Amino acid sequence: MPVLSANSRRELDIHRFPVLVYALVPLTAVVLQAWLPRVLGRFAWFDLPLLIIVYFALGRPSPIQGTVMGFVLGIFQDALTQHAIGINGIAKTLVGFLASSFGVRIDVENHTIRVLLVLFFSLLSSTLYVSVYRILLGLSLDWNWLDELLKAAGNSILALALFPLLDRFRIRD
Amino acid sequence: MEPFFVRYRNLLVLLALLAVQVVGLAVQVHRADSGRMSLDPRDSGGVRLIRLWASAFVSPPERLIHSSGLDLLDLWQNYIDLRHVRQQNQDLQKTVDRLRLEQAALLEDARQGQRLQALLHFQETYLYKTLPAQVIGSSGTTQSRVLYIDKGTVDGLQHDMAVITPDGIVGKVRDAFSHASQILVINDQTSGAGVILETTRIRGILRGNAQGQPQIVGIIADNRIQPGERVLTAGGDQIFPRGLPVGVVDKVVRDPQRDGFINVIVKPYAKLDRLDEVLVITSTQPRFSPDQQQDMAVSQALKGAEVQQEEAQKKASAIMAERLPGLIDPNLPPDQQPLHDSTPPVPVAHPPQPLRPDRFTPGTAPDLQNSQPGAPAQSTQTPQRNP
Numbered sequence: 001m002p003v004l005s006a007n008s009r010r011e012l013d014i015h016r017f018p019v020l021v022y023a024l025v026p027l028t029a030v031v032l033q034a035w036l037p038r039v040l041g042r043f044a045w046f047d048l049p050l051l052i053i054v055y056f057a058l059g060r061p062s063p064i065q066g067t068v069m070g071f072v073l074g075i076f077q078d079a080l081t082q083h084a085i086g087i088n089g090i091a092k093t094l095v096g097f098l099a100s101s102f103g104v105r106i107d108v109e110n111h112t113i114r115v116l117l118v119l120f121f122s123l124l125s126s127t128l129y130v131s132v133y134r135i136l137l138g139l140s141l142d143w144n145w146l147d148e149l150l151k152a153a154g155n156s157i158l159a160l161a162l163f164p165l166l167d168r169f170r171i172r173d
Numbered sequence: 174m175e176p177f178f179v180r181y182r183n184l185l186v187l188l189a190l191l192a193v194q195v196v197g198l199a200v201q202v203h204r205a206d207s208g209r210m211s212l213d214p215r216d217s218g219g220v221r222l223i224r225l226w227a228s229a230f231v232s233p234p235e236r237l238i239h240s241s242g243l244d245l246l247d248l249w250q251n252y253i254d255l256r257h258v259r260q261q262n263q264d265l266q267k268t269v270d271r272l273r274l275e276q277a278a279l280l281e282d283a284r285q286g287q288r289l290q291a292l293l294h295f296q297e298t299y300l301y302k303t304l305p306a307q308v309i310g311s312s313g314t315t316q317s318r319v320l321y322i323d324k325g326t327v328d329g330l331q332h333d334m335a336v337i338t339p340d341g342i343v344g345k346v347r348d349a350f351s352h353a354s355q356i357l358v359i360n361d362q363t364s365g366a367g368v369i370l371e372t373t374r375i376r377g378i379l380r381g382n383a384q385g386q387p388q389i390v391g392i393i394a395d396n397r398i399q400p401g402e403r404v405l406t407a408g409g410d411q412i413f414p415r416g417l418p419v420g421v422v423d424k425v426v427r428d429p430q431r432d433g434f435i436n437v438i439v440k441p442y443a444k445l446d447r448l449d450e451v452l453v454i455t456s457t458q459p460r461f462s463p464d465q466q467q468d469m470a471v472s473q474a475l476k477g478a479e480v481q482q483e484e485a486q487k488k489a490s491a492i493m494a495e496r497l498p499g500l501i502d503p504n505l506p507p508d509q510q511p512l513h514d515s516t517p518p519v520p521v522a523h524p525p526q527p528l529r530p531d532r533f534t535p536g537t538a539p540d541l542q543n544s545q546p547g548a549p550a551q552s553t554q555t556p557q558r559n560p
Binding site: 027028030031034035062063064067068071074075076079080082083084085086087089090093094097100132136137138139140 | 182183197198212220238
């Protein structure tokens, strides 16, 4: 019989979703992330896969799941670019892991905390991406932190609408 | 004691995944001849496979979106446009509503202007002095067909003044108040107006019937009265001037109360149920327009010229008579006058004696002075026939 740690409030608040949601939502996020910038051009100040990683990682305090989801979606994003596969993967993997770790310790139901966490993980992801690109790989990359700030702000705003929407798919006991 | 891999499985998984990716990145990056790191322009087999899988996952949905025509840009732009369109639509709807109200008001003003223009034209050209008035109310019942106008005694209106429109007569002032007047319309049963049929010259009294139709009553049945004949005011009622149009004969019905009499239903020219402006004849003294006055002045001037011409002709005749020799010279004795004839007159020639005298021969008629009534006729002396 599986034993739940009774003294952990968070384990009682584990977000569960239908399997189809786990499959379709990340796929939709990747598809839209690949498609919307073509439509919106320079105004695509968001990172939908990152939002999905953060959302699922915060909802399930299992670092492995967050890590794996970050890994898969990061690789997926890398695969759709001409860059080396693994740059986004490393960044998103670390974000997934950290988000899961945060979800264990803080109340992620609060919208303000969610927005702040999204803002933080967006900037962290960008930082990791640049770091991997420039430091680890030693490649040159033009970078504009204002764009990353805008992207982080866009992610935070988008999270305000997306997270409650995804909450509707939760399986409630 | 938990096994090491179980206790640190999260961290181990993280490190494993990071290590895999770092190794993968190391495979994809190589040092160029210049000494700088660069990405391999050609993907290796594994990397290409990953890209292929990713593309295989993403491409079908994108193709589906593209083929279904759900172009998000269009969607977005349409959304924005629709938002603007919705707002514009609301604004335009408000504008349309406002313009409709304005149009209705302008249309009504235009109609009123046309009516007033026609009224003014009629008033200017009409022979008698009139006062325009606005119909402001009615009795509210069908039993009393009266109207109220916005002119009263202050404006010079009096009892029994005729109320007309350019189309035809309306009624008469039944009661004049200070700033309003009550008009008795010709289709009221208590009204009365002397009228005449234009063609047949049959006179009658016009008043309303129970249905609110004006009718001419008290007419002896006459087959000459036909629908369509014009009805004019006769001028004998001391209210309506003579010759004003009233309407046309609509139909002829028998008088139910008197045998041998008919009632002529009249279709009035004036729209008695939709009156807005009317004219009140305030004076029956003829007034002439400037053109008419000018014509009259010209006529008078021409007449004066003719008189002067006649006098001039008479004067010239007298002068000519003085200068020409006369037929009788008062200074000469009668036997020396220019036309004196001294030749003896020709004796009157007696008619010759008839060869066979008859009763027409002079002297053969009977003596009527000595004859007596009832006496036997005297035998006429038959003249002797000459052998």
